[in-house]
Amino acid sequence: MTYATVMVSLALDQPNDARLQVAGELAERFEAALVGVAAAKFASPLYFTDGAAAQRLIDQEEASVKRCLADLEAEFRAATRTRGGRAEWRSATDFPARFVLAQARCADIVVSGGESPAFSDAFSLVSPKDLVMQAGRPLLAVPDKVRWLDLRSVLVAWKHTPEARRAVATALPLLRKAKDVAIVEIPEAGDDRPAAMARVSDVAAWLARHGVTATARVPDAAGDETAAVQLERVAGDVGAGLIVAGAYGHSRFRELILGGVTQYLVTQSARCVLLAH
Template structure:
């Protein structure tokens, strides 16, 4: 159970220090290589222009983006260099989500930062809200205040869904290095308490067969049935440094409309979150 290659997605206009520190931490723990990746597309002006003036404007804009991408590469190498072997960099003038999704084929896990609610710039930001539903790789979302990946206690947010099962499998390398693992399910109906206990017993036993010792914790619905707030409260109570959860979407046509808990975990998380879809 290991990660051989970690990929970290950098943002042009948001803090990158936390995600770089965590990517370097992962590389050191697993003796993994790290690929840094970034992209941006020139944003056309709101006003209309044509001819040579338009071409000059585009060339100047793209040159500025190339300069910024070069600065990101230097930052990436200065923070992660020395903790990863091999170390490589990929960048392009492209829409960030499209570019990062294409590069994800080369990695075992994708590291990115959280994003404030309402922030959306398809020309400059590879939003975790898009990456988590389409990457086909586990996504580690890192809040800006993180300095390392704290695996002293890992909280697994269980739900009887394929996404939760996928997340648990994807998280095995991290769970194997954790000091404590707590598997919790937040009841939607109190009448299912016994069934919930049986589900968590199965999950704990399955982890045990992978030499991971875990405990189970059944949680009653929170006030107002706010599952995201209840999950935060449980994570705080057990002092979790990492939350593992399945990622859920509500759109039948494009999986970009996230469920409430998933939306919360990628926009308001106070701790690292591993999400799988």
């Protein structure tokens, strides 16, 4: 398994340097095609005029959206000009989620930015949470402060769920290029620790059969600390530059309301995260 096509989703009014850098590196590592995508749509105001004045406003705003998309294309072209390989640009005046999710059919992996806790505008950007839930492809979320894809140490956040199994399978190309890989299961209250160790050991053995040497570990239960806090501590201990995890092992509603590991992973700003659902 490899990545033959990398797709990077750009956003209006957000920094795109980090995701462009990482997507470009990814394409070079795997000699893959690189596809840049972006979309935006004019959001009509709640209180709207009519007649000729309304049409002028619509024309002006739609022209502004097209200029912004042209600027994003120029940014993509500039970032890929010095890289070898194939680069392609796709954009549309459309809802970003609808357009980007449709284009994901051409890609093996989708690269996007992380997401700030602030409210996101559905007319100008697509949430990484929507991408991972609906794209049918692994998502590599790149925080704005990251400047390269650090594979010296990779942490696989294991959980006994289909999402985690899909995540580690889709991450195989990256895991094969990593220097150190750690498989970690964060125990929950009442968990059987020996059973958890048996699970992560099975994953490490499976990876070994795919040419990836990995260590297995289950930290001691940490009282009232959340799984996200414990995972962050382990990631810091191993110096992880990339975390691989299944997205929304619990219901998405529960994570959005109560918080959870997926919510944390797409908003933290320290390292890249590969997610699959």
